[in-house]
Amino acid sequence: MRIKIINRSHHALPQYATEQSAGVDLRANLNSPVELRPLERCLIPTGLYMALPKGYEAQVRPRSGLAAKRGITVLNSPGTIDADYRGEVCVILVNLSSEPFVIEDGERIAQMVIARHEQAEWEPVEELDETERGAGGFGHSGVK
Numbered sequence: 001m002r003i004k005i006i007n008r009s010h011h012a013l014p015q016y017a018t019e020q021s022a023g024v025d026l027r028a029n030l031n032s033p034v035e036l037r038p039l040e041r042c043l044i045p046t047g048l049y050m051a052l053p054k055g056y057e058a059q060v061r062p063r064s065g066l067a068a069k070r071g072i073t074v075l076n077s078p079g080t081i082d083a084d085y086r087g088e089v090c091v092i093l094v095n096l097s098s099e100p101f102v103i104e105d106g107e108r109i110a111q112m113v114i115a116r117h118e119q120a121e122w123e124p125v126e127e128l129d130e131t132e133r134g135a136g137g138f139g140h141s142g143v144k
Contacts, residue, residue, distance in 0.1 A: 001053070001114065008088075009047025011106055023061065023111035026091060030105040041075050041094040044109055052083040052114070059113045060091055066109070071097025074110050081112075 007013055014024035028034075029047035036042055052058060060079035066072040075092040091110045095101050103109065 001056075003053070003114070004051040006049040007047065008049070011047070014048070014112065023113040025063065025108040026060065026089065026110045026112050028091075028103050028105060028107045028109050030103065033105070034103045036072070036093060036095040036101045036103060038095055038098050038100065041092055042103075044091045044093055044103060046089045046091065048089045049086060050081075050089065051086065052081070054083050055116055055118075056083055057081060057115055057117050058089070059115055060089075061111050061113060063108060063111055070101055071095060071099075072101055072109075078113075 005013065009027065009029035011027045011029065014026060016024055026046050026048070029045050034042060034044065050058070058081035060074055060077075060081065062073040062077055072093055072095055075094040079092065081089060089112075093103070093109060
């Protein structure tokens with residue numbers, strides 16, 4: 001799939017790390033480091049602008065290493081970038097650790113996955129078909 005992209009960052013375009021990688025790393029595009037204090041959130045620019053094809057979205061997700069090692073995650077995870085959005089791709093990071101974290105220019109801050117989606121056409125009805133699960137949710141299947 002070809003996606004039109006404008007790169008106004010100081011960095012190369014995002015790349016897949018391996019042949020079977022689902023996502024590309026997004027890098028911070030900063031003029032100076034940003035300190036993220038515990039429980040603080042911040043909008044971090046990437047310098048990237050893109051035009052996704054109709055029927056696709058870009059999902060912005062946390063990087064597992066930053067989350068596990070430093071407690072840094074994407075606040076609205078996954079964040080959705082719609083096909084008709086033409087602004088800069090930015091990432092809302094939050095520091096869930098007890099230590100400040102400094103984000104440097106070029107740091108890999110999130111990953112982005114391109115995914116196909118459908119739009120629903122709602123069909124109002126008076127009742128739904130029965131299933132084995134029914135209305136059970138939030139722990140309904142028990143602990144095994």
